[in-house]
Amino acid sequence: MNFPQTASEEHIAFYGAGSMAEAIVRGMIHRSVVNPGQISMINRSNREHLEYLTNRYGVVTGQDPAAKNELLRGASIIILAMKPKDAGEAIGQLRPLLSEHQLIVSLIAGLSISTIQHLLGRKQPIARTMPNTSSSIGLGATGISFSPEADARQRQAALSIFEAVGSVAVIDEDKQEILTGVSGSGPAYIYYMMEAMIAAGIEGGLSPEQARDLTVQTVLGAASMMKETGEDPAKLRKDITSPNGSTQAALEVLADKGFTETVKAAVHRCAERSREMGESVRESLL
Numbered sequence: 001m002n003f004p005q006t007a008s009e010e011h012i013a014f015y016g017a018g019s020m021a022e023a024i025v026r027g028m029i030h031r032s033v034v035n036p037g038q039i040s041m042i043n044r045s046n047r048e049h050l051e052y053l054t055n056r057y058g059v060v061t062g063q064d065p066a067a068k069n070e071l072l073r074g075a076s077i078i079i080l081a082m083k084p085k086d087a088g089e090a091i092g093q094l095r096p097l098l099s100e101h102q103l104i105v106s107l108i109a110g111l112s113i114s115t116i117q118h119l120l121g122r123k124q125p126i127a128r129t130m131p132n133t134s135s136s137i138g139l140g141a142t143g144i145s146f147s148p149e150a151d152a153r154q155r156q157a158a159l160s161i162f163e164a165v166g167s168v169a170v171i172d173e174d175k176q177e178i179l180t181g182v183s184g185s186g187p188a189y190i191y192y193m194m195e196a197m198i199a200a201g202i203e204g205g206l207s208p209e210q211a212r213d214l215t216v217q218t219v220l221g222a223a224s225m226m227k228e229t230g231e232d233p234a235k236l237r238k239d240i241t242s243p244n245g246s247t248q249a250a251l252e253v254l255a256d257k258g259f260t261e262t263v264k265a266a267v268h269r270c271a272e273r274s275r276e277m278g279e280s281v282r283e284s285l286l
């Protein structure tokens with residue numbers, strides 16, 4: 001079989017058509033990596049949502065079981081994009097349809113390559129990934145681990161999908177959980193911080209719109225400074241911090257309240273929770 005080398009030549013079936021699938025589809029279409037006709041989206045029962053996806057993105061959707069099966073059979077890449085609790089049933093339905101040359105890309109938090117292969121009953125080529133929601137605007141950060149069965153062309157095709165919607169780190173599978181703690185769930189911590197900054201700004205007398213705009217621009221500027229200068233964040237922080245000035249006073253409050261330890265504990269707890277979820281998915285499915 002002649003495998004296509006880039007996402008532009010693939011037929012990609014999203015098996016699960018919720019928020020993460022939509023984020024990636026939106027990003028791929030926005031970046032013109034694929035034609036909408038190369039993408040199919042399948043869900044369990046929400047027909048209205050499939051109609052919305054077809055109308056909004058021009059993707060192919062299948063609603064009855066025969067159409068779903070045809071789309072899954074015809075795809076060179078099948079992206080598993082359902083919640084972990086639904087994965088067993090969905091993979092069970094997929095199993096009789098698959099050929100050995102199809103690449104399975106999983107977005108499912110905690111679901112290991114060996115569990116997917118066990119559920120499929122064979123050593124299918126697998127890419128286990130952990131994207132984040134910023135993929136929808138082309139600024140995602142995705143971790144990706146491959147099974148040995150994925151050949152060079154399939155690896156390149158999977159990388160093309162996620163590179164189209166942001167940056168990609170190829171990692172050993174045992175690093176997936178800590179990556180989830182940093183970048184998979186990471187946007188939520190930043191939003192949480194931004195919520196607090198906006199609230200404090202409003203408490204201090206800024207209008208809600210001003211507080212929001214100033215916070216957004218501050219986070220955008222800080223991230224862009226790190227990216228564009230390549231500087232260590234500690235150096236950039238020190239550049240802002242005048243001796244005995246207002247920034248120092250603020251950072252002292254954060255340090256007194258255990259800022260670094262708290263953020264590190266949150267990242268590690270996220271990784272631990274990802275492992276727990278993976279374990280319970282494995283136990284519930286096998």
Ligand SMILES: NC(=O)C1=CN([C@@H]2O[C@H](COP(=O)(O)OP(=O)(O)OC[C@H]3O[C@@H](n4cnc5c(N)ncnc54)[C@H](OP(=O)(O)O)[C@@H]3O)[C@@H](O)[C@H]2O)C=CC1
Pocket residue numbers: 015016017018019020021042043044045046047049081082083084086089090107108109130131132133184
């Ligand atoms: N949100 C995030 O930031 C991230 C999420 N993930 C992972 O992405 C995955 C999807 O999450 P998310 O998009 O938020 O979930 P959603 O609940 O938004 O979407 C789940 C989708 O799966 C479909 N589905 C469920 N069961 C089946 C089935 N048997 N056959 C076909 N489709 C099915 C649902 O269809 P219907 O609506 O018809 O029931 C729905 O379209 C999760 O496993 C999560 O771990 C990974 C990284 C980041």
Ligand SMILES: O=C(O)[C@@H]1CCC=N1
Pocket residue numbers: 109180184185
């Ligand atoms: O919260 C979750 O479980 C998923 C995984 C990463 C982001 N959301």
